[in-house]
Amino acid sequence: MKTKIDQSSHNNLNVADMDDEQINIRKYFKQLRMRLIIGLLAGFMLPHIVLSAYFHFQFTSTLKKSGKLNLAALSESQRNTIDLFLQERVVNLFSLFRGNDFSTAPSKRDVANYLQSLRQVSDAFIDVGFLGPDGIQIGYAGPFSFLQGKNYSNEEWFKALLNHEKEYYISDIYLGFRKKPHFTIATMQMIDDKTYVMRSTLDPDKFYMFLRTISHGKDVESSLINKGGLYQIVDPDRGVLLGKCEYIPPDKDKTGVHEIIEKGDPVLIAHTWLKETDWALLIRQPLSIAHAQMYHARRVMVITLTIILLLLSALILFTTIKLIGRAQDTAEKKQLLRYQLIHASKLASVGELATGVAHEINNPLAIIISTSGVIKDMLNPEFNMDSSPENILKEVDIIESSVFRVKSITSQLLSLGRKDEGSFVPCNVNNILNDIIGGLKEREFKVADIELILKYDPDLPEISLDPDKIRQVFLNIINNAGDAILGPGSITIITKSDNENIYITIKDSGKGMSVDQMKQIFNPFYTTKEVGKGTGLGLSVSLGIVESMGGVINVQSLKEAGSAFTVSLPILKKRGVENG
Amino acid sequence: MGNIKSKKLTVLLVDDEDRFREALSRQLSVRGFNVLSAANGEDAVKMVHNNAIDVTILDQKMPGMGGTQTFNEIKKIDPLIEIIMLTGQATVDDALEIMKQGAFDYIMKPMTIDELLFKIEDAYTRKVLMEKKNQKK
Numbered sequence: 015m016k017t018k019i020d021q022s023s024h025n026n027l028n029v030a031d032m033d034d035e036q037i038n039i040r041k042y043f044k045q046l047r048m049r050l051i052i053g054l055l056a057g058f059m060l061p062h063i064v065l066s067a068y069f070h071f072q073f074t075s076t077l078k079k080s081g082k083l084n085l086a087a088l089s090e091s092q093r094n095t096i097d098l099f100l101q102e103r104v105v106n107l108f109s110l111f112r113g114n115d116f117s118t119a120p121s122k123r124d125v126a127n128y129l130q131s132l133r134q135v136s137d138a139f140i141d142v143g144f145l146g147p148d149g150i151q152i153g154y155a156g157p158f159s160f161l162q163g164k165n166y167s168n169e170e171w172f173k174a175l176l177n178h179e180k181e182y183y184i185s186d187i188y189l190g191f192r193k194k195p196h197f198t199i200a201t202m203q204m205i206d207d208k209t210y211v212m213r214s215t216l217d218p219d220k221f222y223m224f225l226r227t228i229s230h231g232k233d234v235e236s237s238l239i240n241k242g243g244l245y246q247i248v249d250p251d252r253g254v255l256l257g258k259c260e261y262i263p264p265d266k267d268k269t270g271v272h273e274i275i276e277k278g279d280p281v282l283i284a285h286t287w288l289k290e291t292d293w294a295l296l297i298r299q300p301l302s303i304a305h306a307q308m309y310h311a312r313r314v315m316v317i318t319l320t321i322i323l324l325l326l327s328a329l330i331l332f333t334t335i336k337l338i339g340r341a342q343d344t345a346e347k348k349q350l351l352r353y354q355l356i357h358a359s360k361l362a363s364v365g366e367l368a369t370g371v372a373h374e375i376n377n378p379l380a381i382i383i384s385t386s387g388v389i390k391d392m393l394n395p396e397f398n399m400d401s402s403p404e405n406i407l408k409e410v411d412i413i414e415s416s417v418f419r420v421k422s423i424t425s426q427l428l429s430l431g432r433k434d435e436g437s438f439v440p441c442n443v444n445n446i447l448n449d450i451i452g453g454l455k456e457r458e459f460k461v462a463d464i465e466l467i468l469k470y471d472p473d474l475p476e477i478s479l480d481p482d483k484i485r486q487v488f489l490n491i492i493n494n495a496g497d498a499i500l501g502p503g504s505i506t507i508i509t510k511s512d513n514e515n516i517y518i519t520i521k522d523s524g525k526g527m528s529v530d531q532m533k534q535i536f537n538p539f540y541t542t543k544e545v546g547k548g549t550g551l552g553l554s555v556s557l558g559i560v561e562s563m564g565g566v567i568n569v570q571s572l573k574e575a576g577s578a579f580t581v582s583l584p585i586l587k588k589r590g591v592e593n594g
Numbered sequence: 595m596g597n598i599k600s601k602k603l604t605v606l607l608v609d610d611e612d613r614f615r616e617a618l619s620r621q622l623s624v625r626g627f628n629v630l631s632a633a634n635g636e637d638a639v640k641m642v643h644n645n646a647i648d649v650t651i652l653d654q655k656m657p658g659m660g661g662t663q664t665f666n667e668i669k670k671i672d673p674l675i676e677i678i679m680l681t682g683q684a685t686v687d688d689a690l691e692i693m694k695q696g697a698f699d700y701i702m703k704p705m706t707i708d709e710l711l712f713k714i715e716d717a718y719t720r721k722v723l724m725e726k727k728n729q730k731k
Contacts, residue, residue, distance in 0.1 A: 373655055373681075373683045374682075376683070376702070376704060377614065377682050379703065379704035380682065380703035380705070381611060381613045381614045381617065383704040383705070384618045384621060384704075384707070385613070387617065387621050387706065387707045388617050388620050391621060397624040397625075399624060409617075412613055412617070460657055461610075461656065461657050463658065
């Protein structure tokens with residue numbers, strides 16, 4: 015019953031060990047998964063983000079330049095059209111002036127005909143007038159008949175015309191005698207050495223309509239200002255004629271595009287100066303429209319990049335989780351298998367041990383039963399033996415000492431099979447070796463004519479070990495050494511140490527191994543023993559245990575001469591535990 | 595014990611366990627056997643040379659010359675000596691193997707004196723039969 019309880023607690027310790035290791039495996043793979051995901055995401059995403067940012071910057075810069083160039087080109091195109099319009103109006107007036115005889119003042123009817131012919135060409139013409147050398151309008155046709163006979167000699171446009179290097183002049187918008195915004199195109203001609211002037215006024219509203227026509231479909235707003243910054247032509251929503259424009263273009267630039275803020279909104283504004291008059295054409299375009307293509311491209315790029323990054327992230331997450339999951343599964347299975355192997359090997363070791371133990375226990379039991387038989391014979395009058403209490407007591411003493419001999423064997427057996435601290439504790443390897451060979455193995459080897467030679471280093475440092483597991487390693491190697499010796503022989507156990515390791519060498523004078531055998535001895539289920547005598551798990555499991563303690567097993571062997579197994583265990587392990 | 599009691603049988607007891615050997619010798623002696631005992635194979639072979647042994651009780655596992663070797667040596671000297679193997683091991687493979695070579699029987703430790711007496715009686719009966727058979731030849 016006690017054995018069963020011990021076995022159960024022993025199994026519980028193993029399960030606890032395995033659970034701890036499983037928690038460690040899971041912790042390790044959790045960290046690995048995180049590191050891998052972060053690393054892969056960073057590795058894949060960063061170049062994408064950096065490249066995207068670079069291309070976005072380049073793309074934005076190019077599109078901004080392109081937006082400005084487009085607006086500048088549009089402003090120049092519109093300026094040429096406006097200049098052409100004005101030139102055509104000048105030519106219309108010139109043709110009229112040069113094509114008719116003005117040696118005498120034209121009649122009212124003639125002037126009316128002139129106006130009609132002008133309006134046939136352009137409805138922007140309001141009226142037409144003919145001025146004599148003194149600046150008095152001697153002929154007029156148009157809606158403002160009171161202008162007939164008006165003296166224009168002091169008007170700005172009249173003075174400018176006379177001083178102008180060209181034979182025509184286009185005025186700014188002004189109110190004049192009619193008190194309504196308009197502008198004048200005036201031409202002059204020398205007749206009989208006297209300067210006569212033909213003038214016509216144009217309707218700014220019609221000019222505005224013309225401007226709107228040429229801007230139609232361009233998503234821009236065009237206006238004209240004079241040098242003083244007063245609107246000459248303007249959208250009613252923007253300002254009023256002769257009102258002050260907030261933006262004054264630089265004089266020196268023939269054409270230019272600037273980004274300004276108007277009423278809180280960024281606006282791209284292009285300016286260009288007309289050739290025919292000192293007016294500047296201003297073309298406004300809100301940045302949202304100017305850069306619409308860029309904004310659209312940016313939106314598409316951000317959406318595309320986001321989708322790519324999300325897909326990439328999902329792929330990385332999915333692949334990593336699946337791969338790590340598989341690796342974790344494999345590691346857990348491997349760990350389970352290792353525990354099963356250790357357990358199987360332990361059972362095998364105990365089984366091998368049991369054969370020897372049975373012999374050792376049955377011998378004292380045989381003494382007990384024979385001696386108790388002697389006592390019975392003493393008490394049987396038929397045999398006439400000396401049955402004095404002293405004699406019986408002697409026999410009882412023999413029985414008692416045999417019982418203690420059995421007890422000592424079972425204690426040693428339990429020390430091999432039961433102790434399972436499941437954790438690292440400071441150990442003296444010399445003592446562990448003594449536990450194994452003391453009693454059980456010593457007697458077994460004595461019977462088998464195997465001499466045990468112990469060469470222990472008395473100053474061997476204690477190191478941190480799992481005593482149950484290391485006991486299993488030494489038991490496996492010592493069992494193998496005993497099995498390798500056929501007939502009389504010897505097993506030498508040597509312990510020594512240097513600054514880094516302790517070394518335990520178990521050397522036998524047995525049959526030794528070939529090179530091929532040596533290559534395979536650590537493979538699971540490989541055995542050189544007879545069928546049924548070995549499981550082939552001992553050395554494989556022992557190597558796993560020693561490696562888990564940071565150690566190694568070295569083997570030297572010569573066929574027919576013997577083998578030596580040296581287990582090296584690091585001393586550092588102890589320091590680590592103590593410090594930790 | 596019929597046949598056994600009509601002649602004082604000589605039994606050689608070979609075992610390295612002194613106390614076991616001594617106790618068993620005493621039990622056999624009081625039951626009328628002439629008991630010789632040896633602590634190892636070498637001594638047993640010498641005794642077979644010097645004495646007329648009827649039955650040998652031989653321990654399987656002994657230091658020095660083991661049970662199997664001792665068995666062979668005894669049989670070389672006198673093939674008619676019946677040998678009962680003693681084994682303390684749970685498995686009896688070695689004992690069965692040696693029976694194939696001519697041992698009379700095996701008995702597992704620990705055993706009672708009565709179990710042993712039955713085996714000795716049977717062994718001696720066979721010895722007598724074998725001797726008669728040889729005389730006829």
